[in-house]
Amino acid sequence: MSEIESPDALQARHRKEQRDLVARITQKKKSATKKTRKGVNDECDRLEQELKERHAREASAHNEGAPETPTGELEVEDARDQEPPQTNGNDLAVDSLSISTTPNEPQPDHQGPKKKQNRAKARLARRAAEQDALAAQAAEEAANLPDQRELERIQMKDLFEKHGLQEKEIRADGHCLYVAVADQMETNGLGLKPRIQPTFNGETQALPPYKAVRHAAADFISQNSDDFVPFMEEPLDAYIQKIRETGEWGGHMELMALAKTYRVKINVLHADGRVDRIEPEEGSSSEDEKVIWLGYYKHNFGLGEHYNSLRKTP
Secondary structure (H helix, E strand, O other), X not given: OOOOOOHHHHHHHHHHHHHHHHHHHHHHHHHOOOOOHHHHHHHHHHHXXXXXXXXXXXXXXXXXHOOOOOHHHHHHHHHHHOOOOOOOOOOOOOXXXXXXXXXXXXXXXXXXXXXXXXXXXXXXXXXXXXXXXXXXXXXXXXXXXXXXXXXXXXXXXXXXXXHOEEEEOOOOOOOHHHHHHHHHHHHOOOOOOOOOOOOEOOEOOOOOHHHXXXXXXXXXXXXXXXXXXXXXXXXXXXXXXXXXXXXXXXXXXXXXXHHHHHOOEEEEEOOOOOEEEEOOOOOOOOOOOOEEEEEEEOOOOOOOOEEEEEEEOO
């Protein structure tokens, strides 16, 4: 016969599993990117719900399997609390203990169910208090972390001075990479002249600058799909449609496509001082090559990853 887990052991195991899940969820959310964040959040919600439901089932099963005080003892205790039996004339007084333990005449036990219900409520209250304590602890730990946004902003300002740059802030709306590239192309007098002329509804048309950049990236990726498909997590057509027609964020693949189609070198400055240098062609290093600068932010904007345009200081 398997050993029954004690209430204290059950609660201790539940607390440990809750702490382990909090740590696991925290790690998942820290490592999530802008493209995986929704899926990670959904997975974390599912894990929390599954753990909560399993704990509830185990607590319920434990309650049902817990040994109860024998009926006779409970009824004896109740009988002692009752009024002494009355006698009439020569009638023999019936012993209360005998009545209480007679199987054919069970006495109503109002205390048993009430006590069991109270114990269940107490366990639920303790578990809720433990969960609240864990949430408070996590909030306190988060409050004690350094202000990543302010730290990133200070580091970027120092790097602007080092590289002779000034920042043109771009609205954080999902189009930031394309708006920043368009701003750089226009500010540096490079013009929006991609190798592949962007098309819209099958025709070459004038588009808003950021839209032209989106279509230029989409057309280059579409016509050079062998270089990009291995890095995609969805079909090519769906990926291209997102670039052209939605506010989907752009990333490294789009920067590679734009560097090649516009024949410019794209430098992406990070707060840790790193500069990603995306060449228009492999091995190109001409002193006369055209260069544009973007600033990459990870913490400063509500939608997550963000790009600003970095102009040369006059």
